[in-house]
Amino acid sequence: MTTSCSPRIPGYRRDDLRQAQSTDKSVFEVWTHALSYAPAADFRFFLPAMRRLRTGPWLSWHRGATAQDVRRVVKRVRDDGPLTIRDITDDVLVDKDWLWASRKPSKLALEVAVTWGLLTVSERAGMLKTYELTDRHFGWPQPPRPATARQELAYRLDRALRAQGVVSLPSVCFHAPKLKPAVRELIEQRVRRRQLVPVDVAGVEHWATPDTLDSIPPAPDPAVVHLLSPFDPLIIQRERLERLFGYKHVFEAYVPKPKRRYGYFALPVLAGDRIVAAADLKTDRAAGKVLIQQWTPVADIVDRPAVDAALACFERFQLAAVT
Numbered sequence: 316m317t318t319s320c321s322p323r324i325p326g327y328r329r330d331d332l333r334q335a336q337s338t339d340k341s342v343f344e345v346w347t348h349a350l351s352y353a354p355a356a357d358f359r360f361f362l363p364a365m366r367r368l369r370t371g372p373w374l375s376w377h378r379g380a381t382a383q384d385v386r387r388v389v390k391r392v393r394d395d396g397p398l399t400i401r402d403i404t405d406d407v408l409v410d411k412d413w414l415w416a417s418r419k420p421s422k423l424a425l426e427v428a429v430t431w432g433l434l435t436v437s438e439r440a441g442m443l444k445t446y447e448l449t450d451r452h453f454g455w456p457q458p459p460r461p462a463t464a465r466q467e468l469a470y471r472l473d474r475a476l477r478a479q480g481v482v483s484l485p486s487v488c489f490h491a492p493k494l495k496p497a498v499r500e501l502i503e504q505r506v507r508r509r510q511l512v513p514v515d516v517a518g519v520e521h522w523a524t525p526d527t528l529d530s531i532p533p534a535p536d537p538a539v540v541h542l543l544s545p546f547d548p549l550i551i552q553r554e555r556l557e558r559l560f561g562y563k564h565v566f567e568a569y570v571p572k573p574k575r576r577y578g579y580f581a582l583p584v585l586a587g588d589r590i591v592a593a594a595d596l597k598t599d600r601a602a603g604k605v606l607i608q609q610w611t612p613v614a615d616i617v618d619r620p621a622v623d624a625a626l627a628c629f630e631r632f633q634l635a636a637v638t
Contacts, residue, residue, distance in 0.1 A: 324542075325628075332598050335437070337437060343353055360462060362432060363462060365430065376431070378421070379420070380423045385433070392447060397437055397445050397446060400419055409461045425444075433448070435449060468498060468501050471487060471498065474503075481521045481523045481527070483555070484523060485554065486552055487502075510524065516558065537587030538574055539587060540585065542582045545566045545583070546584065547583075550564055560590050562583065564583055567579060567581065577593040580595060582594050586618065586621065590614065591615070591622070594610055594626070595610075595611075596608065598633045604630060
C-alpha cells in the first residue's frame with residue numbers, strides 16, 4: 316500500500332478502518348449526523364432507535380422498500396451468508412429516482428435492514444458493501460440489551476460533551492430537536508449536582524464539565540492544518556461553527572454553479588483554531604494528482620507552507636492504493 320496520511324487524523328491509514336470494522340469488529344456503520352462509524356460497544360444505545368424505525372413512521376427514503384422486501388434480503392443473507400449487491404443477479408432493474416440510488420431494488424432493502432439493525436456492513440471495498448446478519452457478524456453470546464430512554468439521553472449528552480467539550484442544547488440535540496426538553500432537564504440535574512458548569516458563549520448558554528474548564532489546552536499551533544469534510548462533526552453544525560469560528564459554510568453540491576461561492580464540494584481548511592480557506596478539490600487518478608478547482612481564502616493564511624504540506628498529505632491519502 317502506498318504511504319499516505321490523512322489530513323484529519325495524521326496517523327490514520329486506510330487499513331485501520333478495515334481492521335476495526337471487519338477483523339476486530341470494534342466499530343459499525345450507523346447514521347448519526349451522517350453515515351458514521353460508532354463503537355460496537357455502544358450498539359445498545361442505538362438499538363431503541365433502530366427498533367422504532369421498524370414500526371414507523373418510516374423514513375422518507377425507506378418508502379421505496381416494503382417490509383416484505385426487507386425480510387426477503389435478510390432471509391437471503393441468513394441462508395446464503397454475507398453478500399454484496401453484486402451477488403444479487405435476479406433483481407428486475409428499475410430507473411434511478413435520484414443520483415446515488417441503485418437500479419437494483421434489493422439495494423434499498425439491504426440499507427433499510429441495516430438501519431433496522433437486522434444486518435450490518437461487515438466489510439467495505441470502496442463503495443461496495445458486504446452485508447451480514449448483525450448477530451452473526453459480532454458473534455454475541457447474547458444480543459445486547461437495548462438502552463432505556465434515560466440511558467439514551469445520558470449517552471447523547473455524554474457523547475456530545477466528550478466530542479465538543481462545551482455544549483449547547485442545539486448541539487446536543489442536533490437532528491433531534493424534540494429531545495430538547497428532556498435533555499435540558501438532564502443538564503439541569505447535573506448542574507445541581509455540580510457535574511456540569513454553565514458557560515456563556517457569545518450570549519448563548521452552554522455547559523461543560525468542571526474538568527474540561529480546568530484543563531483548557533493552549534491555542535492550537537497555526538502550522539497544524541486539517542482539511543475537513545463538509546460532513547465533519549466540526550462543520551456539520553453550521554450555527555455552532557459560525558459562533559465559534561466566525562465561518563459560515565454552505566454545502567454547494569446542490570447549488571446551481573453560477574451561484575456557488577466556494578465550489579461543488581468545498582473542504583474547509585482549519586489552521587490552528589481558524590478556518591482560513593475553503594478548497595474545492597478533485598482527484599484526477601489518471602494524472603495521479605489532486606486538482607485545486609477553486610481556492611477561496613476566508614482569513615489571512617499564517618503559514619502557507621503548512622497549508623501546502625496538508626494539501627500534499629491529502630493528495631497522497633486520496634491516491635493511496637487500497638489493498
